[in-house]
Amino acid sequence: MRRVLALVSALCAALALLSSCTWGGADGDGARPPGAPSGVTAAAGSATSVHVMWTAVSTEPGIRVYEVYRGPTKVKEVPGSAHMVDVTMLKPATTYAFTVRARDKDGRLGPPSKEVRATTPRAVAADRAAPTRPGKIAGRAVGSRAVQLSWAAATDDRDVVSYDIHQGGTKIHSVGGNQTATVVTGLRPGTHYSFTVRARDAADNLSPATAPVRISTPGTDDGRGTAPTAFRATTHRADGAYHLDLSWVPPRTDGVVAEYQIQLDGRAATSLVYGGNPPRDKATYSFYLGPESGVGHRVRIRGRLPDGTWGGFSAERTVTTGARG
Structure with a gap:
């Protein structure tokens, strides 16, 4: 009887080991879930919003959606072609933790990214004064698919919380209010760009845009x-x-x-x-x-x-x- 119990115990241990080895790894068909997104950043955009960005995950059969979590709660879902999102309806003067997960086109959900934190500034009652226009913007191409931008800081009667970077009439990037430089990636070779920067305060007041800086990326692109x-x-x-x-x-x-x-x-x-x-x-x-x-x-x-x-x-x-x- 003891020998039978020992065999049963050994079998259960082997099954548990097999289960632990396959959990979170390859599916029965040999396919694996996507990896965790890297390069995740989070910066307050206003007293009630945070801008979250990450680096795209490369995998087959491709990413269907990215899921953005605030703590354990999923708060945003964006298409697999996106790599940034604004999380809104937050509380002022509060620290939030964010992670990002990728789900592939077969429905497999990858592990969470490294957790990043951002603190929203305190709200200021009846703040209707926008920040001043940021100072002169400058930029240069960094290879054929990126540009480096810099500008002089704006001022505000409270605080500048973030800077929005626009290409033409489209907002394409955002950085914290303590930054006056950034690198914009995901551009096209052989393309003419026109960038402007606007400052934002905690009450979501936007400054006038800077004068545009025009930059051409090297290379060719027939469209x-x-x-x-x-x-x-x-x-x-x-x-x-x-x-x-x-x-x-x-x-x-x-x-x-x-x-x-x-x-x-x-x-x-x-x-x-x-x-x-x-x-x-x-x-x-x-x-x-x-x-x-x-x-x-x-x-x-x-x-x-x-x-x-x-x-x-x-x-x-x-x-x-x-x-x-």
Whole structure:
């Protein structure tokens, strides 16, 4: 009897060891979850928000989403192409701890990143005075995909909490109020950029923007890698008029593409801006053309990239209202 009990005990120990060896490692099919995001930073953006950034995780079959946690609570989920987010609705004068986890396209959730902390400043009642404009901005290219920027500090009647970096009209980066320099990455070779900086205080008042600094990254980029693909255009008739129906696959970029420009017959016809979570795999859009049949049109589309520039145009398609497919 003792021998049987000993064998059972040994078997249980072996099973426990096997379980501990496989937990958190490869799945039964040999695939592993993605690794932990690295380079995670957190900086207060105002008395009620924190800007969290991280370095993209490289894995197969690719990252579907990143999950951002405040302590044990998931507070944000962003597409796998994104690598920063603003966590809002926080309390002033409070320290928060953040981690980031990656979930791949097969649904596997990776381990949490190293924990980072940020403290929101205290709120100031009835603060309507914006910081002064930051001083002269300067910059230079650092290789073909990054630039280094610096500027003179702004002043505020309380404190400057953060600086927002804009490329064109798009905010692409944010740093703490004690920083007056940064490196912006994820840019395109052979591209002309225009950067400005604005200061923000704890009450979310924004300063005027600096004068722009214009920088060109070395190298070449024909735009093909940043153009929407699988672009299709058809028409349909409804309520006595013709409408243009478009579909495309968004460009694969290091960030989210939330704005598109549709060009009709060689001119910008309309802009499309997605709120919330922009489509990642397939996008569609339809707009009014007119009541007449037999009218031909040329159409193509491009997206505004995370670095604030326009990407390449899609292939051009032609349609004729009332034509049979």
